[in-house]
Structures are given as structure tokens and as C-alpha cells.
Amino acid sequence: MKILVTGGAGYIGAVMVPRLLQAGHEVTVLDNFMYHQTALLDSCHYTSLRIVKGDTRDASLLERLVPEADAIFPLACLTGAPICDQRPQDAEEIIIDALADIIRLHRPGQRIVYPTTNSGYxxxxxxxxxxxxxxxxxxxxxxxxxxxxxxxxxxxxxxxTLRLATAFGISPRMRLDLLVNDFTYKAVFDGHIELFEAHFMRNFIHVRDIAKAFQHALDNFDKMKDEPYNVGLSDANLSKKGLCEEIQKQVPTFTFSESSDAKDPDQRDYIVSNDKIEATGFRPDVTLAAGIAELIKGYTILPKVREVTTQLSNV
Ligand SMILES: NC(=O)c1ccc[n+]([C@@H]2O[C@H](COP(=O)([O-])OP(=O)(O)OC[C@H]3O[C@@H](n4cnc5c(N)ncnc54)[C@H](O)[C@@H]3O)[C@@H](O)[C@H]2O)c1
Known part of the structure; x- marks a missing residue:
């Protein structure tokens, strides 16, 4: 199948695209590489990979790329509340206007699988x-x-649409702002964290399982189409404090305390049922504990890329 992945060099795309290539798909990535990321370098040997460095808001590019695809995964995004607040116009153009162009240019029968967030709850x-x-x-x-x-x-x-829980795990375009990745980073490099809204519950999913969910949606398209699906680990509806306790099991020197100095911009405090996607046969592979172990290992390779603070985590 020919698949167009906008934002395919991002945190999720950089894990998903190699997997799609390995499964035999022809993949076109449209990405502006805004983080100067080197993700996808190790996929360049695939003749079935085409990389277009460009902006998803460029309608002339979409006019060329959308009609060629059998399936479209629009991942390009200013991802997360802080960057959208800093660049509200760009956020709306990328998340809404470019998607409207993709929808306008698509023809009936082309499959669109879209990642959204369960933070809307x-x-x-x-x-x-x-x-x-x-x-x-x-x-x-x-x-x-x-x-x-x-x-x-x-x-x-x-x-x-896949309503993704908060992703975690290592990706070639690493994100340290995601809750599990961030807390584990602080546990490893700083040894301590101050938690705000420590009792707030969240749901989590490994980045490789997100890639797996996209493939699952593609493979079961007719059965699943026109519907949203929550995608998360059903046994990982956990408070921030519970998450810290999980990390502590693997980093015993890690300590945390509670603070009331900050607020989550989306006030995310919910437990999520993933029954609907599980009823279609989807099962995630990677546990939270395995993801934390992977992160700890990854952080021995990554240079300390930012000043770790004992302050409040924002995500
Ligand atoms: N990671 C999560 O926990 C999570 C959860 C729910 C939903 N999502 C959604 O999944 C998608 C991908 O998320 P991610 O974590 O990989 O984020 P990311 O920020 O790592 O990836 C976004 C990619 O889009 C590219 N991009 C940004 N603006 C662009 C533009 N104008 N033109 C072309 N490319 C552009 C960036 O270079 C990057 O490669 C987003 O739509 C996000 O809302 C992610």
C-alpha cells in the first residue's frame, strides 16, 4: 500500500515509518524537520521510502502527494499545549487548515487514520x-x-481516529516533555522531582504500540471506519504519584515530593477504557515497566540535553 505520513519524522512517525517499510508498504514522508532531527536516516536504504522536506501547509505539495496515496496518516503537528499557546496561528494552520486541504484533496476510498489525544476528556x-x-x-x-x-x-x-493516551518510550526523534519520559529522565539525572496535581490519573501507551495501532486500523479499516478509538494500556491508568512509584522500583534512589505550585493546562484527570479497540483484536505489547527500563537504558546513551530541574514537570 502507498502511505503518505505527514510529520513522519516526529516522535511517533520515526518509530512508525520503519515499521511500515518493514511490512512492505511504500511510504512518503512529508515533514519540515523543524527540530533538525536526524530521525529516519537509518531508513534511507529502503527504495520504498520517499522523503519530501516541506510544509504540510503547502497546498501545491499536497495536491501532488495526496492523490498518489492509498492511505494518509496526518501526524504533522505543533504537538502539545505549550507550543500551541506560543504559536497559536501556526497551530491552527497546521492542525486544521492543512488537514482541511488533505480532506478536500482526498478521494473517496482513500483511508485516513488520524491521531488525536485523549486529553480532551x-x-x-x-x-x-x-x-x-x-x-x-x-x-x-x-x-x-x-x-x-x-x-x-x-x-x-x-x-x-485514534485517541492516544500519553505516549512513552524511546524514539529516534526523542521527546522529553512526555510524562513518563520526563519523570524517568529526572529520576535518572536529577534523582528528585516535585509533583503537582500528584493524584491526577492518566493513561499511557508505548510509542511502538501506537505504530502497531495505526497498522491495526489500516488492516481492519472497513470494520473500524468512521469511529474514534481510545488507545492505551488498560493496566496503566495511573496517577502521577503511582507513576513515580513505578519508576522508583527501577531507580531506587529516586525521591519525589508534592507541590501545589502549578496546574496542567488541560486538567487531565481521568481513567480510560480501551475496550472498544481491544474488541477489534488490538492488544498492546509493551508494559509500562518495560518502557521505563528502555528509557533508563536510553538515557545512558543520550547526552544530558537540558538542565534538569527539581521543579515542576509541565506535561
Ligand atoms: N505523543 C503523544 O503522546 C501523542 C498523543 C496524542 C496524539 N498525538 C498526536 O500524534 C501526532 C504526532 O505526535 P508526535 O508525538 O510524533 O509529535 P512530534 O512533534 O514529534 O511530531 C510532529 C512532526 O511534525 C513535523 N511538523 C511540524 N510542523 C510541520 C509542518 N508545518 N509541515 C510539515 N511537518 C511539520 C515535525 O517536524 C515533527 O516531525 C500529533 O498529531 C499529535 O497531536 C501524540
Whole structure:
């Protein structure tokens, strides 16, 4: 299958694209490489990989690339609340306007699989799992744009949306702002963390399992289409404090304390049911503990890329 992946050199794309190539797909990546990332270098030997360095807002590029594809994964994004708040116009152009162009240029039958976030669930009801029926109530600009984008994809009649839990794990385009990655980084390099909203519950999923979920959506497209699916580890609905305790099991010298000095921009505090995607046959492979072990190993390779603070983690 010919697959167009916008933002394919990002944290998720850099893990997903090699997997798609290995499965025999022809992949075109459209990415502006805004982080000067070297992700995908080790996939350049695939003749079935084409890399287009460009902007997903460039309609002339999309006019050329969209019609050629059997499936489109629009991953290009200013990802997360802080960068969207810093660059609101770019965020809207990339998340909404470029997606609108992709949808306008696509022809019926082309498959669109779109990653959105389950942070749109905001503050969940205590003890009650959020399902795909639970109303979305995003607070940040990032969350609101992703919810709009999800609706646009589902209205095409050719789309599936994956409401991803917070990703973790090593990727060639590493993100240290994600909760598990960030806390493990601080545990390894700093030994201590101050937690805010320590009791807030979140759901997590390994980046390789996200790639697996996209393939699963592609392989089961007709059965799954026109619907959103939560994608997370069902046994990893965990508070931030619970996450720290999990990390402590592998970094025994790590300590944490609680603080009331900051707030999550999306007030994410929910437990999520992943029953709907599991009913289609999807099962994640990587446990939270395995992901933490992988991160600890990865951090012995990565240089200390930023000043670690004992301050508040923001993600
Ligand atoms: N990682 C997560 O936990 C998570 C959770 C839910 C949803 N998602 C969604 O998955 C997608 C990918 O996330 P990620 O974690 O890989 O983020 P990322 O920021 O690592 O990847 C985004 C990619 O898009 C590229 N890009 C940005 N602006 C572009 C533009 N104008 N033109 C072309 N390329 C551009 C960047 O260079 C980068 O490679 C995003 O849509 C995000 O909202 C991620």
C-alpha cells in the first residue's frame, strides 16, 4: 500500500515509518524537520521510502502527494499545549487548515487514520472509565484544535481516529516533555522531582504500540471506519504519584515530593477504557515497566540535553 505520513519524522512517525517499510508498504514522508532531527536516516536504504522536506501547509505539495496515496496518516503537528499557546496561528494552520486541504484533496476510498489525544476528556468522573461516548471537554488550544480535527476526519466517511493516551518510550526523534519520559529522565539525572496535581490519573501507551495501532486500523479499516478509538494500556491508568512509584522500583534512589505550585493546562484527570479497540483484536505489547527500563537504558546513551530541574514537570 502507498502511505503518505505527514510529520513522519516526529516522535511517533520515526518509530512508525520503519515499521511500515518493514511490512512492505511504500511510504512518503512529508515533514519540515523543524527540530533538525536526524530521525529516519537509518531508513534511507529502503527504495520504498520517499522523503519530501516541506510544509504540510503547502497546498501545491499536497495536491501532488495526496492523490498518489492509498492511505494518509496526518501526524504533522505543533504537538502539545505549550507550543500551541506560543504559536497559536501556526497551530491552527497546521492542525486544521492543512488537514482541511488533505480532506478536500482526498478521494473517496482513500483511508485516513488520524491521531488525536485523549486529553480532551479533561476531568473525568471519579472511578468511572471514559469511553468514546464520554463528552470531550478540552481546555487548551491544542486540545480544542485536536477535537475539531477529529470531527473533520470522522465526517469524511473515510476516517478512523485514534485517541492516544500519553505516549512513552524511546524514539529516534526523542521527546522529553512526555510524562513518563520526563519523570524517568529526572529520576535518572536529577534523582528528585516535585509533583503537582500528584493524584491526577492518566493513561499511557508505548510509542511502538501506537505504530502497531495505526497498522491495526489500516488492516481492519472497513470494520473500524468512521469511529474514534481510545488507545492505551488498560493496566496503566495511573496517577502521577503511582507513576513515580513505578519508576522508583527501577531507580531506587529516586525521591519525589508534592507541590501545589502549578496546574496542567488541560486538567487531565481521568481513567480510560480501551475496550472498544481491544474488541477489534488490538492488544498492546509493551508494559509500562518495560518502557521505563528502555528509557533508563536510553538515557545512558543520550547526552544530558537540558538542565534538569527539581521543579515542576509541565506535561
Ligand atoms: N505523543 C503523544 O503522546 C501523542 C498523543 C496524542 C496524539 N498525538 C498526536 O500524534 C501526532 C504526532 O505526535 P508526535 O508525538 O510524533 O509529535 P512530534 O512533534 O514529534 O511530531 C510532529 C512532526 O511534525 C513535523 N511538523 C511540524 N510542523 C510541520 C509542518 N508545518 N509541515 C510539515 N511537518 C511539520 C515535525 O517536524 C515533527 O516531525 C500529533 O498529531 C499529535 O497531536 C501524540
Amino acid at each position: 479533561g476531568v473525568g468522573e471519579k472511578g468511572k472509565h471514559c469511553t468514546e461516548e464520554t463528552p470531550l471537554n478540552p481546555i487548551s488550544l491544542y486540545g480544542r484544535l485536536k477535537v475539531r480535527a477529529e470531527r473533520m476526519v470522522l465526517e469524511t466517511g473515510d476516517g478512523i
